[in-house]
Amino acid sequence: MPIKLHIVTWDVPFPADYGGAIDVYYKLKALHSLGIEIFLHCFEYENRTAQSDLEQYSKQVYYYPRTTGIRGMDFQLPYIINSRKNPQLLKNLIEIDAPILFEGLHTTAYLNHSELKERFKIVRTHNIEHQYYTQLASHTSSLLKKLFLYRESMLLNSYERILYAANLVMSISAPDHLYFQKKYSGVAVELIPAFHPENQIRSLSGFGKYCLYHGNLSIAEYEKAVLFLMNEVFRDSKIPCIIAG
Known part of the structure; x- marks a missing residue:
């Protein structure tokens, strides 16, 4: 019997044209090559929509709409979490008994749900999110956007404690690894660098032209x-x- 695994990702990871999507997409390919049966759960929004390319690496691909704008806001939950709460996602996770890999804090709305209490749950952290949102706020000139980003940062800082419900946290960089190890000493934390397609050095000698x-x-x-x-x-x-x- 093949090993089964749910992967819940905040976005549609193809095309793999930015950092987070690259990590998810090539992780998906690597796990598929090991014979793991993957149930992939993706959130669609903006121009990131269903992609047939993902089907060759997955037993089944599920797509969910992201609740954007005011409807995605909540007084207690960060926007990046609340906008990805979807009852159908929870139903699909419950129906297939398998470990769950949550890609990014964004996807962890059901991490501590009672129906998933007995599952082995992994969270792949792509950032220290509250620090990232503080940095975003400091770089924007729009007052309204700055207020939103600072609010999101505060909510994320509080929400991050949900990681205690995980069996394993997979950090993506050495500084992040030290942070999560120190802050969540009761949770297993492993450093797993980003997955990518470049397995060989193919640099040309000399200097480039631009x-x-x-x-x-x-x-x-x-x-x-x-x-x-x-x-x-x-x-x-x-x-x-x-x-x-």
């Missing part, structure tokens, strides 16, 4: 980094800089 910056330019922090590069690094440089987002 510098490439790639990032999500809808995030103020990355936009600020681009402006710094343009104004402080490449303004007087003879090396062309290509910015892709």
